[in-house]
Amino acid sequence: MRTSLLAPIACGALLFTACKKESTSPTGDTSTPVTTSQILQGFAANIADANYTDLADKTSTLKDLISTFNAAPTDADLDACRTAWRNARNAWEQSEACLFGPVSSDNIDPRIDTWPVNFTDLEAQLAGGSTFDAAYINGLEDALKGFHPIEYLLWGQNGTKTAAQFTPREHEYLLALSVNLKDLTAELHTTWDTEASGYHQTFTTAGAGNVVYPTQRAAFEELVNAMAGICDEVANGKIGEPFTLQDPSLEESPYSGNSMTDFRNNMRGVENVYLGRYATDGAALEDLVREHDLQLDASVKQHIAAAKQALDNVTLPFGEAITSQPVQVQNAIDAINALAVVLEDELMPFVQLHTN
Amino acid sequence: MMRVRGPGMRAVRWMLVGTVVTLLSACVKEPAPWDDTPNNDVWFAGGTQTVFDQGSGAYSQAFPGLTAAELAIHGTGDMAFEATFVSAPSPVNPGLGPIFNSVSCANCHIADGRGRPPVPGEQPVSTLIRISVPGSDAHGGPTPVPGFGGQLQHRSIFGTTPEALVNTNYLEEPSTFADGTTYSLRRPAITLSAAYTPLPVDLMMSTRLAPPVFGLGLLEAIPEVDVRALADPGDADGDGISGRANNVWDHLDQRYTLGRFGWKAGQPTLLQQSAGAYVEDMGITSFLFPQESSAGQPQHDGTNDEPEVSDSLLYAVAFYVRTLAVPARRAIDDPQVVRGQELFVNAGCDRCHVPEHRTGVNVAFPSVSNQRIFPYTDLLLHDMGPELADGRPEFDADGTEWRTPALWGIGLSQTVNGHQYFLHDGRARDLSEAILWHGGEAETSRERFRTMTASERAALLAFLASL
Numbered sequence: 126m127r128t129s130l131l132a133p134i135a136c137g138a139l140l141f142t143a144c145k146k147e148s149t150s151p152t153g154d155t156s157t158p159v160t161t162s163q164i165l166q167g168f169a170a171n172i173a174d175a176n177y178t179d180l181a182d183k184t185s186t187l188k189d190l191i192s193t194f195n196a197a198p199t200d201a202d203l204d205a206c207r208t209a210w211r212n213a214r215n216a217w218e219q220s221e222a223c224l225f226g227p228v229s230s231d232n233i234d235p236r237i238d239t240w241p242v243n244f245t246d247l248e249a250q251l252a253g254g255s256t257f258d259a260a261y262i263n264g265l266e267d268a269l270k271g272f273h274p275i276e277y278l279l280w281g282q283n284g285t286k287t288a289a290q291f292t293p294r295e296h297e298y299l300l301a302l303s304v305n306l307k308d309l310t311a312e313l314h315t316t317w318d319t320e321a322s323g324y325h326q327t328f329t330t331a332g333a334g335n336v337v338y339p340t341q342r343a344a345f346e347e348l349v350n351a352m353a354g355i356c357d358e359v360a361n362g363k364i365g366e367p368f369t370l371q372d373p374s375l376e377e378s379p380y381s382g383n384s385m386t387d388f389r390n391n392m393r394g395v396e397n398v399y400l401g402r403y404a405t406d407g408a409a410l411e412d413l414v415r416e417h418d419l420q421l422d423a424s425v426k427q428h429i430a431a432a433k434q435a436l437d438n439v440t441l442p443f444g445e446a447i448t449s450q451p452v453q454v455q456n457a458i459d460a461i462n463a464l465a466v467v468l469e470d471e472l473m474p475f476v477q478l479h480t481n
Numbered sequence: 482m483m484r485v486r487g488p489g490m491r492a493v494r495w496m497l498v499g500t501v502v503t504l505l506s507a508c509v510k511e512p513a514p515w516d517d518t519p520n521n522d523v524w525f526a527g528g529t530q531t532v533f534d535q536g537s538g539a540y541s542q543a544f545p546g547l548t549a550a551e552l553a554i555h556g557t558g559d560m561a562f563e564a565t566f567v568s569a570p571s572p573v574n575p576g577l578g579p580i581f582n583s584v585s586c587a588n589c590h591i592a593d594g595r596g597r598p599p600v601p602g603e604q605p606v607s608t609l610i611r612i613s614v615p616g617s618d619a620h621g622g623p624t625p626v627p628g629f630g631g632q633l634q635h636r637s638i639f640g641t642t643p644e645a646l647v648n649t650n651y652l653e654e655p656s657t658f659a660d661g662t663t664y665s666l667r668r669p670a671i672t673l674s675a676a677y678t679p680l681p682v683d684l685m686m687s688t689r690l691a692p693p694v695f696g697l698g699l700l701e702a703i704p705e706v707d708v709r710a711l712a713d714p715g716d717a718d719g720d721g722i723s724g725r726a727n728n729v730w731d732h733l734d735q736r737y738t739l740g741r742f743g744w745k746a747g748q749p750t751l752l753q754q755s756a757g758a759y760v761e762d763m764g765i766t767s768f769l770f771p772q773e774s775s776a777g778q779p780q781h782d783g784t785n786d787e788p789e790v791s792d793s794l795l796y797a798v799a800f801y802v803r804t805l806a807v808p809a810r811r812a813i814d815d816p817q818v819v820r821g822q823e824l825f826v827n828a829g830c831d832r833c834h835v836p837e838h839r840t841g842v843n844v845a846f847p848s849v850s851n852q853r854i855f856p857y858t859d860l861l862l863h864d865m866g867p868e869l870a871d872g873r874p875e876f877d878a879d880g881t882e883w884r885t886p887a888l889w890g891i892g893l894s895q896t897v898n899g900h901q902y903f904l905h906d907g908r909a910r911d912l913s914e915a916i917l918w919h920g921g922e923a924e925t926s927r928e929r930f931r932t933m934t935a936s937e938r939a940a941l942l943a944f945l946a947s948l
Contacts, residue, residue, distance in 0.1 A: 225537040229592060230899025232606070235565075239584075241574060243567035246639040253639070266584060266636075268567050337896045339535075339811070339946075347536035354538060361556060374572040 159412040161341050161480050162329070167401045167408035168223075168348060169317065169325045175403040176220045176394075177314040183213035184310045187275075188303040195296045198288040207279050211383060213306075214272060218387045219403070221358075222394025223351045226324040227316035235267045237309050240377055242277050243268035251294045257301035259308070271309075273378070275302050280380035345476040348410065349468055352395045356432075356465035359391045360458045364443075368454050373444035384443035388457075389436050395464070396429050413479055414472070421471055428464040435460035526889045526948070527696055527807025528840070528852030539808040539893045540593040540695040544848050547804060551848075558801025561794050562586040562593075566763055568638040569786060576789030578764040579641040579773075579780045580634035582609045586758065586798070589691035593805055594897040596691030598669070598907030599649045604635055608907060609762060610647060610671070611687045613873060620730035620737075621876050622747070623685075628678050630774055632761040633686075641780050645676035651908070656917075659932035666917060668868075669908050677779070685880075687871035688906035689744055696889055697742065697751055698803030700856060702840035702849035705739045711835065711859045722832050722922045724861040727884070729876045732756075732769055741860050744905040745875040746884035752799040759798075765789045804848065808890050810855075812947045821944025824937055828929035833885045833922070835859040857888035857948065866920020869904065881921060892946035912945050913938065 187209040194202040217238065220228070228234050247269055255261055262270055278299045280286055291299075316323045331338035338344040363384070367375035378384045396402075401409020414422045435457040439446045446454050525531040532542040543555045565585045569575035582605070583589050589596045589607035596607025610633040613623035625631045629644050637643040651667035658664065671688055673680060714725045727740030731749045740746035748754040756769035764774055766787040775781040790798075812818050825831060834857040843850040862882040872880035883905060891912070894901050901911045909915035919927040930941065 227899065229537060230897075232588075232591065235588060239565050241565065241567060241571065243577075244571055245568040249639040267588075268565055268584060336946075343535045343896070346534065350534060350536050350538045362560060366560060 159408045159416075161345070161413065163408040164401070164410060164413060165329045165331060165341065165344055168398065169329050170320075171401050171405055171407040171409075172397055172403050173220075173223060173226075173317045173328075174314075174325065175405065176216060176223075176397070177310070177317050179404065180213065180216040180220060181307070181310045181314040183209065183216050184303070184307045187213050188300070188307045191300050191303045194288070195300055198291055198296070200288045203279070203286075203288045207381065210272075210275060210279055211381065211386070213310075214378070214381075214383060214387065215390050217272065217310075218390035219394035219397060221391055222355045222398050223348070224354065225347055225351050226328070228313055231312075231316070233309055233313050237271040237306055238273070239267035239271055240273050241268065242273045244277070247274060247277070251292065251298060257297050259301070259304060262301045262305045270302055270305055272306070275299065275306065276378060276380050276383075278302070282380065284380050284382060340481060342477060342480040345410075345480045346473065348398060349473045349476055352398050353465045353468040353473075355391050355395060356461050356468065359388050360461035360465065363388060363391075364454065364458055364461075367443070368447045368451075368458070371448060373447060376444045379444060382442045382444075385436065385439060385446075388443075389433060392429065392433050392436065392461070392464075395468075396433075399425060399429070410472070410476070414475065417479060418475060421475060424467055425472060428460075428467045432457070432460045432464045522853055523855055524810050524813060525853075526810055526855045527699055528854045530696075530699060530804075530806045530848060530852065531809045532806040533809050535808065535811055535893060535896065537592060537897050540693055540805065540890060540897055542695075542806045542808075544698075544804045544806050547848065551800075551804065554797050554800050555804050557794070558797035558799070561790075561798045562590075562801055566765060569782075569784065576765050576786065578634075578636075578638040578775075579782050580637045580643055580775050580778075581764045582632070582634055582636060582762045583607070584763065589762070590694050591691075592897050593695055594693045595894060595900075595902070596907070597898070597900050597902050598688075598690060599647070601650050603649070605647050605649070607691045609633070609689055609691075610635075610673075611689060611873065611875075613685050614681055614683050615685070617874075621728075622730060623873065623875055626681060626684060628778060629680070630761075630778075632774065633673070634761075634764070634774060637780065641782075642677045643675075644778075644780075645673040645680065648672045648674055658935075658938070660934060662935065664913070664917065666914055667908055667910070669906055671906075685871075685873040687744075687873040687875075690902070690905060690907040692744070692886065693890060694802045695805035696807040696854075696856060696887065697805070698849050699807065699840055699852060699854050700741060700858070700860065700887065701751055701803065702843060702846075702852070703838045703860065704841040707838065707841075708739060708741075708860045712861055720829075720832065721925060722829075722863065724833065724859060724863060725877065725882070726860075727862055727875070727877045739860075740876060740878075740884075743875075744883060744886075745878040746860065746862060747875045747878070750799075751803050752796070755799045755802065756795055759790055759795070767795045768792050769795070807854070807856075808893055810947050811892065812943075815943065815947070817940045817943045818947045820937075821940035821942070821947075824933065824941045825944055828941075829926045831857075832926075833859055833861070833863055834888055835885075855889060858885045861885060863923065864921035865923060868920045869918055871905070888945065888948050890948065892948045912942055916941075 190206045190209045194206050224234065243266060278295055317325045319325060327337050328344055331341045331344035363377055367373060376384050378387055399409065400411050401407045411422060439450055439453045439457055441450050530544045532545060534542055543552060547555060563585060564574050566574045566577035568577055577584060598608055599605045611631060612626050612629055612633050613631055614626050616624040618624050623631055634644050635647050650670045652670060653665045653667050655663060655665045671686065709726050712724050712726050714723055716723045727746035728737050729740035729747055729749050731738045732753055738749045740749055742748040742754045748757060753769060756767045759765040759767055760770040761774050766773055766789045768788050771787045773781055836855050836857050838854050838856060840849055840852045840854060862878045862884055864881045865883050870881040874880055903909040903915035904918055909918055916927060916930050
């Protein structure tokens with residue numbers, strides 16, 4: 126049904142925009158015109174580059190703090206490592222609202238965020254005698270490296286680990302994993318950090334002659350699909366699966382109890398892409414929408430706010446909430462799915478109509 | 482496929498265009514009429530199961546219009562497709578290995594798309610190697626290698642030895658187009674090392690790249706009789722192109738039937754394809770293949786936890802790939818694309834990459850029923866010449882034959898997967914190289930391409946990019 130509706134819309138868009146040079150729009154408060162090219166540039170600089178810079182910085186800090194912790198293990202230093210892990214996690218989860226490009230095609234996502242942890246092999250690694258150098262860690266299975274094995278080591282199975290409980294092998298493995306995570310996030314950052322090369326260039330030069338995005342419309346569709354995609358993943362995967370099966374073992378960040386924060390950051394990521402704001406604010410989808418359709422702009426913002434509020438209404442740790450706060454959890458799923466519908470059924474046709 | 486429209490239709494079309502031109506008279510350039518193609522249906526590569534997504538998620542969309550219940554099964558299969566398996570025992574997704582090629586479906590079929598070949602010095606990440614010795618098994622399939630089976634598992638869980646490691650190298654072979662433009666093809670040289678026990682001297686190997694998994698439900702729905710009707714095993718029409726059906730063993734129905742899936746059409750159904758990948762690629766057993774790939778080998782852990790994937794989950798995964806939609810074509814009315822399509826036909830590419838099919842009527846599953854689709858394949862085996870030959874038979878497919886792969890969606894490869902590695906082992910680095918590797922029955926077509934002018938080649942490639 127959607128197919129038969131969309132085709133005429135797409136064709137209509139072709140007809141009516143074929144002679145437009147570029148859409149222009151005023152930003153929210155000023156009357157400075159914003160072009161579609163500026164919006165793509167704004168995304169690359171203010172979201173992708175900024176978010177991955179932050180992620181690389183935070184994983185670097187995590188690695189440094191783990192070094193400090195390893196040198197003289199104290200509970201205070203362990204807490205500092207845990208906070209650093211959460212901070213890095215915040216940046217990563219926000220970036221999940223734009224999971225396209227090298228993060229996906231270069232297989233970086235599975236190497237830093239595979240779930241679940243392979244406990245059996247992880248314990249075997251710790252019990253074994255291998256030297257945990259960079260090459261060895263790099264060659265490990267994805268389920269033995271990245272955020273979640275680090276989380277497992279920092280918090281322990283029940284989240285109650287103390288500094289004194291760390292074995293020498295755990296210290297060694299933890300540090301090697303943090304180096305690996307730092308390197309992979311740095312690699313990810315380099316794919317977006319230079320305007321004149323890499324995916325930054327690929328994305329911002331969308332249009333004729335670009336193999337990946339032969340039109341600007343394709344790049345705009347990519348943004349909206351990415352936003353809608355993370356909503357679907359959070360509502361129906363990350364929250365929906367453990368909730369439907371009433372199985373807390375399916376929770377994504379169980380040792381740190383960070384799952385609800387993960388979800389909130391995913392929604393913040395959607396908001397970031399729409400507003401064009403991470404560290405700094407710039408040209409974004411919002412500007413294009415506000416030029417033509419204030420009602421749609423209000424609707425997108427209301428739905429984002431509603432999704433965030435619904436997540437805030439879940440007050441227990443996620444693993445408990447799926448059994449003890451089922452109404453709140455279901456409301457969160459519904460609110461996030463409602464946002465996905467607005468993105469897919471309203472924002473998508475909008476960008477298809479207003480880009481070439 | 483090229484259907485001539487009646488004059489009545491044409492008149493209506495020009496009236497429409499006239500209106501548009503009047504409306505947009507300020508435009509310098511007249512926009513292309515929206516139906517400036519012989520047939521509008523060709524935009525809808527997957528019939529009504531076409532999606533208008535040209536981004537990195539283009540291969541990952543569900544059929545439009547699935548019922549809520551069907552969408553739930555698709556979603557369950559989607560989760561299972563992405564699920565990472567780990568060593569047993571584990572509370573979540575246990576059962577990996579003990580020997581395997583990958584830890585999840587999605588790890589090779591990245592974004593439901595194509596895997597990539599290893600770079601020299603790297604172990605395979607989304608390719609695998611099928612192995613056998615001469616002869617055939619009880620059902621006419623390849624004979625497993627004693628101590629190794631029919632597929633080489635180059636990875637293992639901790640404490641277990643993989644069957645062997647894979648060493649990949651490429652040899653550059655420079656050549657020229659007829660107009661003097663140079664190109665270079667790279668020929669893979671694959672060797673095995675560190676085998677846990679000696680490999681037989683008569684070992685046959687075939688490298689396989691993980692292919693895209695969208696649109697397969699529609700290919701599964703093409704009536705067997707229609708596929709067989711395209712076959713011309715003795716080349717009776719003398720056009721130099723034979724086309725043979727593979728006949729393979731269906732483990733569920735316990736009978737021989739048409740092979741449709743895999744690089745040599747060795748699998749008859751998506752259910753069997755999925756179950757086969759579970760057990761061989763990941764070491765995950767199912768009701769269809771309850772025996773571990775390592776059975777009878779020292780790597781086998783001897784545990785009795787089969788099947789490791791439940792029947793319902795296996796059916797859900799098969800349903801997931803069955804209901805992945807096909808991306809719509811793009812830029813069909815671009816003059817270069819139109820020209821490229823003519824060249825594609827003139828060069829005879831469409832003799833094997835048959836553009837159009839009609840799926841059978843299926844009252845039980847209306848989504849794939851009676852669809853006009855444009856996959857650009859005949860699902861048949863063709864001799865592709867000695868350059869591409871793997872020398873390893875698979876049921877009725879001999880060592881030089883490959884099944885025509887579908888071309889739909891191929892223009893989005895760079896967007897979805899970030900690379901353009903094509904053919905069964907990913908040796909081709911773009912579509913031009915993929916064409917230039919064609920030999921055997923496709924040699925004439927390849928030569929037509931090689932002798933084209935630069936602008937003709939560009940047009941042909943622009944046409945492929947629009948698929």
